[in-house]
Amino acid sequence: xxxxxxxxxxxxxxxxxxxxxxxxxxxxxxxxxxxxxxxxxxxxxxxxxxxxxxxxxxxxxxxxxxxxxxxxxxxxxxxxxxxxxxxxxxxxxxxxxxxxxxxxxxxxxxxxxxxxxxxxxxxxxxxxxxxxxxxxxxxxxxxxxxxxxxxxxxxxxxxxxxxxxxxxxxxxxxxxxxxxxxxxxxxxxxxxxxxxxxxxxxxxxxxxxxxxxxxxxxxxxxxxxxx
Numbered sequence: 001x002x003x004x005x006x007x008x009x010x011x012x013x014x015x016x017x018x019x020x021x022x023x024x025x026x027x028x029x030x031x032x033x034x035x036x037x038x039x040x041x042x043x044x045x046x047x048x049x050x051x052x053x054x055x056x057x058x059x060x061x062x063x064x065x066x067x068x069x070x071x072x073x074x075x076x077x078x079x080x081x082x083x084x085x086x087x088x089x090x091x092x093x094x095x096x097x098x099x100x101x102x103x104x105x106x107x108x109x110x111x112x113x114x115x116x117x118x119x120x121x122x123x124x125x126x127x128x129x130x131x132x133x134x135x136x137x138x139x140x141x142x143x144x145x146x147x148x149x150x151x152x153x154x155x156x157x158x159x160x161x162x163x164x165x166x167x168x169x170x171x172x173x174x175x176x177x178x179x180x181x182x183x184x185x186x187x188x189x190x191x192x193x194x195x196x197x198x199x200x201x202x203x204x205x206x207x208x209x210x211x212x213x214x215x216x217x218x219x220x221x222x223x224x225x226x227x
Contacts (some may be wrong), residue, residue, distance in 0.1 A: 005079060011037035011087040022079050027070035033087055043091040048077050049084040118191060153211060162210040 004019040014037055024032075030041045037044075046067035065077055067085070122129050153159070188196040188203040196203065 005074075005081050005083075007074075007079065008082070008084040009033065009036060009087060010084055011039065012089070013038060020074070022075035023073050025071065025073050026067050026077075029067070029074065029085075030070070033085075037087045039087055039089045039094070040091075043089050043094060045088040045090050047086040047088075048074075048079060049086060050078060050080055051082055114191075149208065153208060153213060157213055158216045160212045160214060160216050161204070161206055162212075 002021045002023060005022050007018050007020060009016055009018055011033075016036065018032075018036075020029075020032070026046065030044050030046070033039070033044060033046075034041055048065045048067055050063045050065065052063075064086075067077060121127050185201070185205070186203045187200045188194060188198045190205070195205075
C-alpha cells in the first residue's frame with residue numbers, strides 16, 4: 001500500500017492541507033488543484049517548497065523547486081512530509097489574481113430598509129415594542145377608522161390614561177398625549193416622524209382603550225408634594 005504524504009496547498013484564495021500519494025504526476029496534480037484553487041490547469045504555475053533539513057534554519061536550507069514537467073511525479077521532485085506547493089495563476093487577467101475571489105467589497109449585499117425593519121419589530125413585538133406601551137402599532141389598529149377615532153378622542157381635550165395622571169390628547173390613531181411632568185416617552189415624534197409637538201419626555205403613545213376623555217381638573221403640584 002502506497003504511503004501518503006501531507007502537503008500544504010497555497011494559492012491567492014486558499015490554503016489547505018491534502019494527503020496524496022507521492023507517485024502523483026504533475027499533470028494529475030494540476031487536475032486535482034483546479035477545483036481547490038479555482039485556477040485552470042493551463043494557467044497553473046507550481047512551485048514545491050521543501051522543508052530545510054532538521055536543525056537547519058529556513059534561510060539556510062529551504063528550497064523552492066519549479067514543477068514544470070507534467071510527466072514527472074511528486075516523488076521525482078523530492079516531495080516530503082509537510083512540504084508546501086505554491087499555486088500561481090499565470091493569466092494576468094484572471095479573477096484569482098490578488099485574492100479577488102475573497103474580495104467581498106464588490107458583492108451586492110442585502111439591505112433591509114429601516115421602515116421594513118421597524119414594521120417587522122412592531123408586528124412581532126420585538127425590542128422596544130415588546131412592552132405595554134408601544135411607540136407605534138398603527139397596523140394593528142383596524143377596529144376604528146380615522147374619522148371615528150377623531151370623533152371619539154377629539155384633539156386638545158383633557159383625558160386620563162390608565163395608570164397615569166390626567167393629560168391632553170394631541171394626536172389620534174394610537175393616542176398621542178402630552179402628560180404632566182417628565183413621565184412621558186418622547187417629544188411627539190417617533191423614528192424622526194413627528195405626530196405632534198410637546199416638550200421632551202412629555203409625549204406618549206398609548207392604545208385608545210387606555211384613554212378616557214373627561215373634564216379632569218389639573219393636579220396641584222403643591223398638594224401632591226404634601227402627600
